[in-house]
C-alpha cells in the first residue's frame with residue numbers, strides 16, 4: 001500500500017515535471033522574443049543617445065559656415081556670380097581657380113534661387129553636350145534628371161549656321177519664358193564661345 005502510494009507520487013511528480021517541460025517549451029519563443037525586444041530597445045536607446053550627442057555638438061559648436069566675400073549662400077552652399085563675361089571654357093576655368101566649379105542645378109529650390117540670383121543676366125551653367133551631341137551632362141559627369149529648358153530648347157542652333165553648333169547651356173530669362181507660365185529662368189544651349197557671365201558653385 002505504502003509502495004504503491006510512493007509509486008503514485010513518483011508518477012505524479014513525473015507528470016508534473018513533464019508538464020513543466022511542456023510549459024517551458026511553450027514559452028521558449030516568447031522568451032527569445034522578449035530578449036530580442038530588450039536588445040532592440042537597447043539599440044534604439046543607444047542611437048537616440050548618439051543622435052542627442054551629435055545634435056548638442058552641432059548646436060554648441062562655434063563654427064558657423066560662411067561664404068567668402070562676394071559669394072552668396074543658399075541652402076548651406078556658396079554661389080558666385082561673375083561680373084565679367086567669357087566663354088563657357090573660360091567660365092569653368094575661373095570657377096575651378098576659385099576652388100569651385102560651374103553650377104550644377106539639381107533641385108527645384110536651387111533653380112528658383114538662381115532665377116533670382118542672376119536677375120536679368122544670361123549666365124553659363126555647368127551643363128554641356130560637348131562630348132556627345134544631344135547627351136547633356138553636368139560638369140561632375142552626372143546625367144540630366146531635372147530639366148528647365150526653355151521652349152524648343154535645346155536646339156543645337158536649329159541648323160542655322162549663324163548660331164553654330166550649340167553645346168553649352170546657359171540660364172536666362174529669355175523671351176519664350178512667358179510661354180511656360182512662371183517666373184523661373186530657363187536653360188538654352190548656345191555656342192560655347194559666346195561671351196556670358198557665369199555662376200560658380202562651391203563643391204560639396
Ligand SMILES: [Ca+2]
Pocket residue numbers: 103104105106110201
Ligand atoms: Ca547644385
Ligand SMILES: [Ca+2]
Pocket residue numbers: 129133134156165166167168189
Ligand atoms: Ca549640342
Ligand SMILES: [Ca+2]
Pocket residue numbers: 153154155156157158166188189190
Ligand atoms: Ca539653343
